[in-house]
């Protein structure tokens with residue numbers, strides 16, 4: 544029987560992870576199955592325990608369970624401990640290991656378009672996604688990383704958490720000043736089609752706008768970024784494929800080629 548993997552969330556029917564991992568498995572000749580599992584909030588821990596007790600090899604965790612999964616793992620990797628959230632689990636020698644591959648996924652996708660070293664970076668949002676990518680972004684040694692959030696106190700708390708990792712500061716949207724080479728939207732405002740209160744002169748010449756959200760059409764943030772003069776605009780589909788590739792590498796010991804899978808996934812969105 545092939546090794547079994549899952550993506551666990553609530554809801555999870557929309558997840559593209561089965562498509563991505565099936566493509567990785569075909570490409571690398573790995574024998575595995577990968578399904579979706581929707582667990583209601585009361586069943587999350589028991590459902591996961593059952594899956595691993597019955598021989599499951601590993602799983603991805605998506606909204607709204609990434610923080611709860613961090614509490615469920617027996618051991619966290621350093622990056623998962625910093626993120627306070629887990630999106631990848633597997634059974635290791637010392638029990639369940641929890642990792643977070645979102646940050647490395649974002650950075651790998653970004654680096655296809657822009658070297659991050661010495662750049663001025665603005666991170667919008669201070670929720671789980673922002674926290675998950677903060678350490679890998681700072682590891683690239685940007686000249687400056689500013690976190691802006693609707694609730695400015697949350698941005699300040701995140702900046703304080705990351706203070707030892709690089710040049711990081713925080714502010715409210717109204718206090719944004721100066722221009723940035725890269726602006727990353729890690730808020731969920733685009734989900735509701737909402738734009739953010741951003742100033743006119745936000746992007747430097749050639750500046751890149753990145754929305755972690757993705758879809759068939761440009762997101763509200765990417766449309767706003769176009770009006771603000773962002774030269775390059777990318778959605779989070781590449782991050783999704785890259786975080787999956789890192790999970791696949793951890794599970795199977797093989798690095799898949801992400802480019803053809805991203806193209807196929809983009810096609811499948813229409």
Ligand SMILES: NC(=O)c1ccc[n+]([C@@H]2O[C@H](COP(=O)([O-])OP(=O)(O)OC[C@H]3O[C@@H](n4cnc5c(N)ncnc54)[C@H](OP(=O)(O)O)[C@@H]3O)[C@@H](O)[C@H]2O)c1
Pocket residue numbers: 645667668669670671672673692693694697729730731732734735737738739755756757779780782783784786
């Ligand atoms: N591409 C990928 O692989 C990937 C991976 C992870 C996440 N994501 C995406 O990242 C986004 C954020 O996820 P999350 O888990 O961080 O969510 P979260 O923990 O709920 O945080 C939401 C963030 O969005 C802000 N926000 C929400 N609505 C807003 C609005 N109308 N105006 C301004 N700010 C608003 C919140 O600000 P307050 O603190 O003020 O409430 C908070 O900073 C989602 O769209 C998710 O799909 C993508």
